[in-house]
Amino acid sequence: MSNLEREIARIQATETVLGAPYDFGGKPANPLRIAFMLPYAHEFSLLCMGPLALYDLINRTTDLPAVAERALMYECLTGTDGSFGLPEGAVYRSIESEAPLAEADIIGVSITNGGDLPAFFRMLDLAGIARRREERAATGGPLVVGGNGGFANPEILGDYVDVIAMGEGEDSFLELIRAADRHRTDGTTRDDLMVQIARVPGLYVPSLYHAEHAPGGGISGIRPTSMTVPAKVTPQFLEVGDLHSAHFVSPITDGNRAMVVPTLGCRWECHFCNLGVPPFRQAPFDLLDSYLDRLEATGVSQVIVSSPTFTQYGKRHALLDRLKNYRTASGSKVTTIIGSVRADELSARYLDAVTELGDFGHLYTELKLENTRGIITIAPEFAAPDLVRIYNKTMTPQRVAKAINLCRDSAGIANIMLYFIVGAPGETEADRLAIADYAVEVFENLRSEDGAVIVKLQQFMPTPNTVSQRLDMVDPLLIDGYIEKIQERFVELVGVDAFDRHYRLIWGESSRLLLESVCMRGDRRIGRVLERLHDDGVDFGRISDAEFQQALASHGLVHTRYLRRIPLDEVLPWEVVNTVDVAAERKLIADIDERVPGRSGTEAGDDASV
Numbered sequence: 207m208s209n210l211e212r213e214i215a216r217i218q219a220t221e222t223v224l225g226a227p228y229d230f231g232g233k234p235a236n237p238l239r240i241a242f243m244l245p246y247a248h249e250f251s252l253l254c255m256g257p258l259a260l261y262d263l264i265n266r267t268t269d270l271p272a273v274a275e276r277a278l279m280y281e282c283l284t285g286t287d288g289s290f291g292l293p294e295g296a297v298y299r300s301i302e303s304e305a306p307l308a309e310a311d312i313i314g315v316s317i318t319n320g321g322d323l324p325a326f327f328r329m330l331d332l333a334g335i336a337r338r339r340e341e342r343a344a345t346g347g348p349l350v351v352g353g354n355g356g357f358a359n360p361e362i363l364g365d366y367v368d369v370i371a372m373g374e375g376e377d378s379f380l381e382l383i384r385a386a387d388r389h390r391t392d393g394t395t396r397d398d399l400m401v402q403i404a405r406v407p408g409l410y411v412p413s414l415y416h417a418e419h420a421p422g423g424g425i426s427g428i429r430p431t432s433m434t435v436p437a438k439v440t441p442q443f444l445e446v447g448d449l450h451s452a453h454f455v456s457p458i459t460d461g462n463r464a465m466v467v468p469t470l471g472c473r474w475e476c477h478f479c480n481l482g483v484p485p486f487r488q489a490p491f492d493l494l495d496s497y498l499d500r501l502e503a504t505g506v507s508q509v510i511v512s513s514p515t516f517t518q519y520g521k522r523h524a525l526l527d528r529l530k531n532y533r534t535a536s537g538s539k540v541t542t543i544i545g546s547v548r549a550d551e552l553s554a555r556y557l558d559a560v561t562e563l564g565d566f567g568h569l570y571t572e573l574k575l576e577n578t579r580g581i582i583t584i585a586p587e588f589a590a591p592d593l594v595r596i597y598n599k600t601m602t603p604q605r606v607a608k609a610i611n612l613c614r615d616s617a618g619i620a621n622i623m624l625y626f627i628v629g630a631p632g633e634t635e636a637d638r639l640a641i642a643d644y645a646v647e648v649f650e651n652l653r654s655e656d657g658a659v660i661v662k663l664q665q666f667m668p669t670p671n672t673v674s675q676r677l678d679m680v681d682p683l684l685i686d687g688y689i690e691k692i693q694e695r696f697v698e699l700v701g702v703d704a705f706d707r708h709y710r711l712i713w714g715e716s717s718r719l720l721l722e723s724v725c726m727r728g729d730r731r732i733g734r735v736l737e738r739l740h741d742d743g744v745d746f747g748r749i750s751d752a753e754f755q756q757a758l759a760s761h762g763l764v765h766t767r768y769l770r771r772i773p774l775d776e777v778l779p780w781e782v783v784n785t786v787d788v789a790a791e792r793k794l795i796a797d798i799d800e801r802v803p804g805r806s807g808t809e810a811g812d813d814a815s816v
Contacts, residue, residue: 209282210296217248217301220460224500228265230273238272238387240264241300241310241348243333244279245317245325251278252458253465253510256354257316260379262457263450270380271387275300277307279325283332290328298332307333312349312386314379315367317356320725321718323733326352326363327740337737339368339413343396349386351379356725358480359670361779364412364730366737369403371410372783373441373484376450378408404435408442411435415782417729423767425729425779439783441671443471443484454489455497463508464501466494468519474548476587477597477673477794478627478666481514491521498528505535511544517551526559539563549584549609550600557582557616581660582613585625588633589640596632596797597674603644610651622648623660628688629680630666631771632798638688642695649708660710663689665719667726670780673790675727677798678771682719683751689713717749724758724768729779731761771795 207215230237242261244251252258257276264274277300283290292298297306307313313335317323327337335350336342342350352363353371360370371378382403389399404411414435417428430437456465468489475482501509509529516522532540542563560582586601588594594601613619626641641661649659665685668677689711696705724732735757739746744753758765774792778784 208296209293210280210299213280213282214299214301217460221301222459222461222504224455224457224459224464224497224504225262229268230265232268233273234269234271236271238311238383239303239305239309240272240274240312240314240383241277241307242274242314242316243277243307243329245322245329246279247281248278249460251276252456252460252463253512254316254318254354255453255456255465255467255512256375257314258457259450259452260314260375262452263376263380264383267380270383272312272383275302275310277301277329277333279329290332292332298334308335308348310348312351312383314351314353316354317352318354319356319722320359320362321722322356323362323725324721324736324740324746326366327737337366339366342368349382351382353379355480359726359728359780360410360412360783361417361730362725362728362736363733364415364417365733367412368400369409369411372408372439373443374449374453375408375442376444376448376453378406378442381406382409401432401434407440410439410783412730417779419729419731420767422762422764423724423729423731424772425777425781427777428779428781437782440785441483441783446487446490449487451493454493459501459504459506461504462506463510464497464506465510465512466497466525467512468494468522468525469513469515472515473518474598474600475673476599477790478630478669480669480672483671486515486518488519488521491524494521494525495528498532502532502534506540507534507538508541508543511542515548516544517548517556523555523559526556526563530559530562548600549586550602550605552582552609552612554612554615557612557619561616561619581621581623582609582619583623583625584609586644587625587627588630588637589626589644590633590637592801593630593632593637596794596801597630606648607651610648614652614654620654620657621660622652622657623662624648625662625664627666628663628692629685631677631679632801633666634802635691638692639695642692642699645709646696646699658708658710660712661692663692663711663713665714667719667722669726670778671784671786673786673794675778675784675786676772676774676791677795679723679769681765681769682723685713685719715747717747720749720751720754721746724763724765727768727772727779731763734761735763 242257244254244257261274261276264270264272282293285291299307315326315329317326330337336347342348349368351369351371352367353375357370369382385399385402400411400413403409404414414431415428416431418426420426454467471484471486472481473486529540529542534540584606586606587599591603613622624645628638645659645661665682666679668674668679693711696709738760739757755765772778774788
């Protein structure tokens, strides 16, 4: 038995399906084989709610001619030198089937963030599946369908992916499966199948659109290749009653943890956040309540409440009360991990309910604190009140101060995590340095001798399908310098000892941000760049600026073309799926230019805030 087989056997031994076992006896004969490829090890793969919801839905829909499987980045695939590869003699396969993954009919690839798109090539190579769609079409290879937030700009892998599911796939993905099943017997060509799929709302078929590439990067136009293909593809967001239950509760557990998603979307529409893109919806409380009953009976000891808008959930207190009364098999309380909350939605009642849970914390407590529990996360985003207003945020200093006062009066809250954006258009150096002053004031108001304020900084990235999508961005290589100055300001304010005891500064790596800066708003040539870097064996977690710039130049691309502000009259690479109101874009640009005069004439890629 190979290391891969042993690892899969361990996974099978630890997994429990939360609900009735899958019964494939009523499935139509010769069902299609659907394999979801997840770029994570087993533990984190069980938190990928989008593909897991489809996996569970496919396997529970009796009349659907398909069965679903999962393939992971198994731990045994990682070498001691960080390389990836199959053990000698092993065949890359799913958890559920010994047959090679390359023999599946449809491959679903889930990518969470744009910077993770290089994982696409690694996964297909492991499976022995041709990367480019025309190669698979010529040999009868599987259809490759992309989905999740990493495909917010679907053009990057347009030469590689057959179909991209925009939004929620409970309807569209099942329609794709049915079309693929009919294709097996109706004598149509693969091209005919692609046209049928393109007519399904929410499914984008890149091969049926032709883009005119602009010199250096971007496009000058994009159009369907025939009159039978829709000019626009609108991401699909479904009513609560049309969503599968596994959209709200993880369908499988490893026996240790499980996840509930009380809310989808957000009631607010901040200009750079895609949380407000889908409509706000709430999980039925009865669904969550009965699910927790099953977890309790199974002995799950940790429940993740995955919702950055949990304080918007109408039944939040009922859910917190249910978690408070949850007991594991040993009789101990469950460990509850809760995502960030909105400061303007905090209340004393909410904090009291959370602290009564006992052992709780933040979803990403990779923090070196003596006490990583009792963390409340608040996202002011900016220290300057007018920037908060310009970007349609609601976290005014007054509202945050009120929230901190509530935390101070709550005995269970010892640590505050603050999220801030750096490098946003309209921002000045003084605005960035004020982040330190803001955090120090928060700590002083918290009045906790053993507490801490964790400041998590993220670079502004103009996300497709948000009002800020056309704005310029700072070269990621400048961000480290920004962080250093913010840290110097902290030390200036409180001294080295107090900074080390009570403050943490967390930020991302510039190499990842380099990738995101082009993957968020690039054209199909960026996919070729990523493929070249993959073939050259570049470590995407440590890519140097020289490697990055050379790869771009080899395809005639210039990095500053992706950093610049995109004019309102210029076609976006993701124009086919763009739904943003131009008037809102125009208003945001005007407000930014009014705050920092002269920005409208800024050269491409320049940092006007310095």
